[in-house]
Amino acid sequence: MKLNDLQTTSWTLARRAERMNPSVLREILKVTDRPGIISFAGGLPSARTFPVAAFADACANVLREDGEAALQYAASEGFAPLREQVARMLPWDVDPAQVLITTGSQQGLDLVAKVLVDSGSKVLVETPTYLGALQAFAPMEPEFVGIGADAEGIDVAELAAQRAGARFLYVLPNFQNPTGRTMSEARRQALVQAARELSLPIVEDNPYGELWFDAPPPLPLTARNPEGSIYLGSFSKVLAPGLRLGFLVAPPAIAPKLLQAKQAADLHSPSFNQRMVVDVMRDGFLDRHVPTIRALYKAQRDAMLAALTREMQGLDVRWNAPDGGMFLWARLPEGLDAVDLLPRAVERGVAFVPGAPFFAGPADTRALRLSFVTASQEQIAFGIATLAGVIREQLGHRP
Amino acid sequence: MKLNDLQTTSWTLARRAERMNPSVLREILKVTDRPGIISFAGGLPSARTFPVAAFADACANVLREDGEAALQYAASEGFAPLREQVARMLPWDVDPAQVLITTGSQQGLDLVAKVLVDSGSKVLVETPTYLGALQAFAPMEPEFVGIGADAEGIDVAELAAQRAGARFLYVLPNFQNPTGRTMSEARRQALVQAARELSLPIVEDNPYGELWFDAPPPLPLTARNPEGSIYLGSFSKVLAPGLRLGFLVAPPAIAPKLLQAKQAADLHSPSFNQRMVVDVMRDGFLDRHVPTIRALYKAQRDAMLAALTREMQGLDVRWNAPDGGMFLWARLPEGLDAVDLLPRAVERGVAFVPGAPFFAGPADTRALRLSFVTASQEQIAFGIATLAGVIREQLGHRP
Numbered sequence: 001m002k003l004n005d006l007q008t009t010s011w012t013l014a015r016r017a018e019r020m021n022p023s024v025l026r027e028i029l030k031v032t033d034r035p036g037i038i039s040f041a042g043g044l045p046s047a048r049t050f051p052v053a054a055f056a057d058a059c060a061n062v063l064r065e066d067g068e069a070a071l072q073y074a075a076s077e078g079f080a081p082l083r084e085q086v087a088r089m090l091p092w093d094v095d096p097a098q099v100l101i102t103t104g105s106q107q108g109l110d111l112v113a114k115v116l117v118d119s120g121s122k123v124l125v126e127t128p129t130y131l132g133a134l135q136a137f138a139p140m141e142p143e144f145v146g147i148g149a150d151a152e153g154i155d156v157a158e159l160a161a162q163r164a165g166a167r168f169l170y171v172l173p174n175f176q177n178p179t180g181r182t183m184s185e186a187r188r189q190a191l192v193q194a195a196r197e198l199s200l201p202i203v204e205d206n207p208y209g210e211l212w213f214d215a216p217p218p219l220p221l222t223a224r225n226p227e228g229s230i231y232l233g234s235f236s237k238v239l240a241p242g243l244r245l246g247f248l249v250a251p252p253a254i255a256p257k258l259l260q261a262k263q264a265a266d267l268h269s270p271s272f273n274q275r276m277v278v279d280v281m282r283d284g285f286l287d288r289h290v291p292t293i294r295a296l297y298k299a300q301r302d303a304m305l306a307a308l309t310r311e312m313q314g315l316d317v318r319w320n321a322p323d324g325g326m327f328l329w330a331r332l333p334e335g336l337d338a339v340d341l342l343p344r345a346v347e348r349g350v351a352f353v354p355g356a357p358f359f360a361g362p363a364d365t366r367a368l369r370l371s372f373v374t375a376s377q378e379q380i381a382f383g384i385a386t387l388a389g390v391i392r393e394q395l396g397h398r399p
Numbered sequence: 400m401k402l403n404d405l406q407t408t409s410w411t412l413a414r415r416a417e418r419m420n421p422s423v424l425r426e427i428l429k430v431t432d433r434p435g436i437i438s439f440a441g442g443l444p445s446a447r448t449f450p451v452a453a454f455a456d457a458c459a460n461v462l463r464e465d466g467e468a469a470l471q472y473a474a475s476e477g478f479a480p481l482r483e484q485v486a487r488m489l490p491w492d493v494d495p496a497q498v499l500i501t502t503g504s505q506q507g508l509d510l511v512a513k514v515l516v517d518s519g520s521k522v523l524v525e526t527p528t529y530l531g532a533l534q535a536f537a538p539m540e541p542e543f544v545g546i547g548a549d550a551e552g553i554d555v556a557e558l559a560a561q562r563a564g565a566r567f568l569y570v571l572p573n574f575q576n577p578t579g580r581t582m583s584e585a586r587r588q589a590l591v592q593a594a595r596e597l598s599l600p601i602v603e604d605n606p607y608g609e610l611w612f613d614a615p616p617p618l619p620l621t622a623r624n625p626e627g628s629i630y631l632g633s634f635s636k637v638l639a640p641g642l643r644l645g646f647l648v649a650p651p652a653i654a655p656k657l658l659q660a661k662q663a664a665d666l667h668s669p670s671f672n673q674r675m676v677v678d679v680m681r682d683g684f685l686d687r688h689v690p691t692i693r694a695l696y697k698a699q700r701d702a703m704l705a706a707l708t709r710e711m712q713g714l715d716v717r718w719n720a721p722d723g724g725m726f727l728w729a730r731l732p733e734g735l736d737a738v739d740l741l742p743r744a745v746e747r748g749v750a751f752v753p754g755a756p757f758f759a760g761p762a763d764t765r766a767l768r769l770s771f772v773t774a775s776q777e778q779i780a781f782g783i784a785t786l787a788g789v790i791r792e793q794l795g796h797r798p
Contacts, residue, residue, distance in 0.1 A: 016513065050470040242472065
């Protein structure tokens with residue numbers, strides 16, 4: 001027995017496991033997730049927006065009317081009424097047969113990588129880009145190529161040089177995570193034209209598109225080029241992330257492979273949750289509910305912009321004013337580094353996310369992401385003032 | 400516009416996508432899933448066992464007591480009280496920190512393959528084995544090696560010859576899908592000893608272990624060799640599959656990588672569902688509920704065994720008598736092929752699953768899987784009589 005206890009099994013890890021590392025963000029959030037911290041760090045929607053009572057009704061309805069089916073195994077494609085609802089919601093002609101329900105849109109990224117990425121395949125991404133996409137794609141061992149971007153979106157001119165060997169371009173055109181920026185109409189037109197000319201597939205991720213403040217963003221890229229695009233959507237930001245429901249829309253050329261990858265990955269997304277969402281969305285619920293989220297987030301953004309304008313006076317700090325979503329993107333004065341600043345900010349009770357992990361290539365170490373949706377407006381005012389103090393102090397200590 | 404319409408984007412599929420094919424089973428089930436068919440084909444638990452009322456109470460409780468957290472993003476590891484509950488349920492010393500909640504145990508298989516399988520890695524499996532595991536592992540491009548087996552489980556003597564280059568042995572020791580067989584105590588001891596000597600990791604899948612009829616199966620392999628094993632479990636057979644909740648228990652050597660793979664795959668399993676299950680399991684619910692499933696499935700098995708004994712008289716059909724689970728394994732007379740027989744059986748209104756797809760290597764074409772849990776006992780009597788008639792007719796037509 002003693003001998004056996006000493007023996008160690010030799011676990012050989014797959015090569016791809018070397019690419020899997022504890023998320024920098026996750027490690028940061030552990031530190032910042034302590035009581036009393038004012039956090040601009042999280043990527044969470046405001047829990048105040050969750051329609052708890054509507055979900056309670058939906059649960060009761062689903063279990064009363066359709067309990068056994070809701071609790072049974074189901075089709076990998078997803079619950080047909082939910083797929084139909086998704087097709088109807090989208091602003092182009094979508095056949096419900098093209099809609100695949102996923103376990104959050106994060107799973108959509110995993111499936112896309114499985115079906116399209118070989119070890120060493122080039123994957124083009126924005127600079128910066130959604131960290132969770134880099135993590136979802138990484139196990140399939142792509143070579144990431146960051147495409148430059150400005151406030152209107154990616155630099156379309158860079159695409160031609162990177163087309164060879166690229167499996168797709170991953171973009172998040174609306175209220176991007178992390179920058180909050182939105183791709184302009186002109187840039188979308190140019191991108192779709194270039195993608196067609198280069199025959200470059202696009203993977204369009206749109207979790208935040210409904211969270212616009214004054215006007216809806218321009219039409220999705222996929223609406224302009226459905227055969228050349230995969231579209232990823234989510235119920236996490238308009239209803240609640242805890243149900244883990246998203247969807248993807250894929251052209252017939254690859255939809256069957258994505259479905260097979262889905263089946264192998266988790267058989268299907270929870271049947272119960274899919275029925276709950278269908279029940280909640282009855283009678284145009286989202287048309288009444290989503291405007292309340294927009295109004296709340298707009299007020300929160302305004303509070304943060306006002307606080308930044310007030311508190312960062314005299315400091316060379318820059319930030320943008322997103323037209324929707326949950327985040328804004330700021331840049332520290334020359335000589336400061338967001339990763340270095342974070343522990344000092346946390347010491348004073350305020351947290352943010354440094355921008356560096358969002359870059360596939362060389363990082364802008366002065367950049368940081370600020371979420372304006374989870375802290376209260378009072379906390380925003382106090383937290384931004386604190387952050388300004390920390391920056392001022394750091395500038396004083398600069399060598 | 401016309402020109403653009405004609406342009407086709409060139410989607411390049413990953414090499415692994417060639418390994419993804421429509422599940423044979425899925426295609427079969429499509430045919431058999433029409434009204435009026437008596438189906439022994441499904442892998443579904445009986446919906447009669449789903450505790451619908453208990454779930455309705457749990458939903459209401461969770462949303463009332465903890466609604467916002469239940470609907471919010473959550474930790475990738477899973478809900479702490481559920482991980483603690485899982486650790487307590489298992490018959491060996493498990494630290495909740497080793498428990499990872501998965502989106503069904505199917506996802507556990509996907510994560511295991513991502514972390515342990517490189518293209519060309521050998522993966523050892525039973526003969527026959529769970530088809531869903533072959534599908535979950537296939538995208539990582541393993542080379543499957545089927546290890547021979549008898550009624551007591553795999554042939555341990557074959558392992559040494561296959562150890563070199565093998566990343567792990569995948570086994571389903573209790574009431575196996577598809578055969579219904581259970582690995583004996585002696586075989587478990589021999590297997591664990593061999594695995595230790597060969598330093599061969601074991602992936603133990605145990606979705607059916609609680610569904611024993613007269614006595615619990617022997618202790619899991621992982622309980623005897625926790626450092627050398629990953630254990631996969633599920634709530635699908637003891638509560639309901641529609642929630643998509645399973646778990647895995649992994650040794651510290653690989654638990655962090657599995658967690659990272661989980662995070663990349665779908666961030667976390669639904670927080671709401673995890674809380675529902677914790678709420679339902681309060682006050683020892685499973686101790687009262689699971690015995691009712693055992694009693695039902697035992698009566699169903701008995702009905703099928705009685706029907707087989709009665710109807711297959713004079714035919715050279717063989718079958719086993721599983722001690723638990725949902726399936727039994729039968730073998731047609733010489734000269735018959737289960738894949739050929741299926742459409743004739745479906746024509747007469749009865750369906751089963753041919754055994755061939757469950758073999759990683761050369762298949763037993765006479766084998767078939769019969770589920771005894773979803774058809775009623777009257778349907779079982781009628782369906783088995785019909786099946787016997789089809790077999791008799793086929794034997795008459797034999798060249």
